[in-house]
Amino acid sequence: MSDTRRDSGGSEDGQQLGPPGPSAAVPALDPEQLQVLRHLGREWERVSRDPEVWRRALPVDPDLGSFPERHEIRPAPVVRLVRVTGLGGTEHEAEAAEAADLPPTRLGRAAHRVRRALLGAPLRNTALVRERMRKLIALPVLSADVLSSVAYAPEAMLTVLIVAGAAGLAYTVPISAAIVFLMLAVAVSYRQTIRAYPHGGGSYIVAGENLGRLPGLVAAAGLMTDYILTVAVSVAAGVAAITSAVPALVPATVPLGLGVIAVLLAGNLRGIRQAGILFAAPTYAFIAAMFALVITGLVQALSGSSPAAPPAPHAQAAQGVGVLLVMRAFASGATAMTGMEAISNAVPAFRRVEWRNARTTLTCMAVLLITLFAGLIALIELTGTVPGGTHQTVLSQLARLSFGTGWMYVFVQAATAAILLLAANTAFNDFPRVLSLMARDNHAPRIFLRLGDRLAFSNGIILLSVVAAVIFAAFGGVTTALIPLYAVGVFLAFTLSQSGMVVHWWRLRGPHWRKSLAFNATGATLSALVLLTAAIAKFTEGAWVAVFIVGLLVLMSLRVRHHYTTVDAALRLRPHAIELPRHAICSPGTGGVEGPGEAGDGRTEEENEETPSEIHHLSVVPIETVDLASMRALAYAASLQQPVLALHLSPSEEEAERFRGYWTQWGDHLPLEVVVSPYRAIVAPLVNYVEALHLQRPDLTVTVILPEVVTRRWWHGLLHDRLAARLRRALRHLPKIVITTVPFHV
Template identity: 70%
Template structure:
């Protein structure tokens, strides 16, 4: 996240360093003036972190050697008002205590675990994809249903083509290649945003459609619950929200069970149905008398094709999660993708075959899958098992979106297309803001459409295939530029997948425009507009804080000698050292100024100049996610002149605030008699609606450090 300085800014940085040379004196004197040892060690390497069987969080030892802990918030963080205390206590009961000194453990998955966990979204679509196709064809009466085998065969071919094309994506992007990344890398910024818009729409509708279908599976078995469809779905969204805010990990063994149960149930349903059909010579059961409400037309068939193609949602999940596999990652991911596509085709084709043989047609009171289960199993235990497995995998598919949606928002925020609040983890180590946005949007969509699956499908198809199209188009450009071994074959596969996806997207957009697809298209357009405006704001702020020769602040008097004099006087008066917070005169107060610096821009340089002008010992801090970024910052610091002591903290697990809090707490424990003043550069924007686009680290630090004595947090504003 550290901005790269161009040649002009590097020249300015050298010039500023020469200006500091005139007033700061010997850098070694500043280091000797520190009343603490700034080297507190480092966090453990990521490879040393091992997750518990069903846990997501692993206690780690922070810098300073304090024993790892999972701690509740301090009393000073509890609101003073009665409503505030009630809200605080409810939050803690539902979400648990904030986690400090804790790492997120990323578990590597074997293929047998990765298959059900990452395929839940795709395989669960068998519960509503075939029914969505039939719901359109049935409008043409019995004659319309005759088109279901060729339409289904076309969808199967599409599944195969897109699956093969995503195998090429995994080979090209072995570290994970979602639609946004692939489109941005190969097509440019706007196509990348188009892909991101499709993904965001897809994930929101995945939650809404999966829950709607899951509730439909339940109400098919228990019809008395039909009037409560919307409240039940709302309650499920609330549970998913609380669980994901709490930081529940997708434990492989736990989350694999519903997927395997669903696969077994559908295969058993098809096997029993085929056995019964064989007893009658595979003669189809006549369908009930149907009255056609529309004529058979190309438009009707295309609408059915677009609706049935929603059975492919989630097919890109494996290409997003390549690093989560055990080595060799890309090879295991490709194998798992092949298994998933094969299972998806088998389940989809088997379901359509049973629909044809049993003469089942969609109705408003019972799902197609429930009707097939009744035909095969009656009302016994296997029927209950099928419905329960269907509901479970659909809810699991909804939960999958809670992992991917915040990740896309994180990537957008990293590229300055979304507010920076989506970069940070909450106090339970989850991307809380993205989870809340997803839950709110999915709840609005679910309630607006009355918890029904059928009207949601037109919106679903647009987002799914828009993302597919942009991803595959990006891969075509990738292979054309790379032209390595077998590039022509790879380009052909991706071009085929992209062309077919584009056909489905255009078909869904045109044929279902008035049925609700216009909402998805409008949402995509608004998304692109908003994200471009956000990037424009960040670009303007970056330009304002970029180093330039006529806006650098430098301390205006020599400082090093005064620091040395203060330290000498302090060393002479160590006898009878006062206890913490017992100073009665200014001379008894011992100071250390700590300046967290994210970048050497105008805001950071102003904060450093202000800190140095206080004529007290100064320690600069920089938090980096990896050693490469830390070394780059150190290089900039040395180019500036290394005038003040610098400590770089490597924190590969968390956001910025918690490592800072841990480090400052360790300094306080090292010298409880020293008053620590934390000085933060703060961007002050002109309009209130821009405030949400900037982090409020000072307020968060104040809340976290308030329980400790003798720590002051202040800000140096930089107006833009």
């Protein structure tokens, strides 16, 4: 698995947190390629003009920094012209960037203005700073995801158990105890990961480095599924917190949620970073609210002053307690752990000594999580609260019991909604990052590597929003309906990450390796058990969707990588591309087909012209009618001083005669060939003709010069037959065909 290691080696230089540098997108040439490049240069030298001749021939000054000032320029009508002096400088930067981004169409400009208002001005690459977090900030920022899940996990568990009535509810405490134990084990397990991967040990990295590429991809797929569902579930639970307080909003659940996702999308495209206090506040507020709730509730319950819980509406048993039911409840409750991996991903963001601070924070987080979870379960148990049909979350019911409907109740609900929003936002940071790591390893389309002009991975953010919104809407924004999908991805990533750590310790065998290995092995085993539980018990309830998505993502990753490998190999400067420099075999005019068939190394003779002298031209100008656009294309073709052939396709012989007549009247300046197409097709006969030309003289590079009428508005294009576009599409698959469009603007 040595090349897996090389692929994911980028993690070593601490690029985990920030986006990969530009070199990741355009890798440097290796020595072999450089050698080929030099060799190629010598070929050019031998056959081409003196470079100085080219330079002197240049009719323009390419350095547009020395461009005349704007006020000296007589503005040409219609044309939009923009100074670019500032591009290299500093003071005009924002202005130049604005100008450089201005799209050419009116609609485009309007969209551009909306975009700027929403997203702000573009940011320079150098604006990327690596912020270091204090523990007091890191804790709330990184634990929002996991802590927020106590808002829905107990309820999800109860929703399963209540089907079996009181007998089912009796399992609440034992199952919760098992979950708490699991939390402990996973937390200890991740403490190991933090020390071993101080540069950030996401599941993709850890599983990929230790278990191989495929487990790494599976872990990444699990993580991505997890992030998508984090958005969907957190938004659903957040909206539920709001609608519990304002029941009138219940019918608007789906639009509300979609609105929240849209706000998250816009905010993240703008580039919301972990911005200190703003992001710390909701978490602390939520922790405070939960402690207040738990303590007040417990005191009330134990002192007997608690008001009676409303009678459970579904308390009659609909089915008996079975193993499957308990498994399902366990898997639902275990979603309280989603997000526990966050700190281990973000180790480099801590202040020095990073791993030590990260570990301390992880411990704090685990303690908080366990306390809140256990406290809430105790409160639920003591008050006898059950998920009701009253459009109220369990948390809202508990808060009402303890605080009535006063400002404390509102505070609890607001804090809950806020932390859930923050949790969803976490996924907006993590999903594009994982996707960009995968793209760097060629496992995802390269568009996910592209940084938007606000330095955010815009494409990944958009993808996440769209998929999460679709899933949210498809499940009607109901948290409990989404929960069965959730556990699979999370525990898949946990299991693979912990298993990777086991292999890691086994390979390393440093001091205390046995203890570390044991901790991680326990974590891995328990995670795997939850994974199996969730996948089996909830398969038909929705887990199959998650399994399907994971499988699909893995398959796509593999295909994507295969494609990139093929393309990169094809595009690489490689020795045999120049070791057989071909010279013209057919002299122009002989027209024989006994030309070069294949190069010596078995490649076909196509497209290995790397020096100008190897290219022999023929321009073909397809002309539909005699008008200014086609005259311009003919003039362009002729001005290149290479052989030109005009081609006219005619539906009938009479039409052809008429056209030949025009040609004669014009003066017959260029060779014309008229092809009669009795089937009225234009594209197919032309493609055919060009292919036949290629067959006749495979050494020629045929340039098809298409006149193209460009309309000012895109919908006007619908009124024209867009022949140029159709021909371009049809011709681009042919070998050694260059396509030139000579636009004529109307």
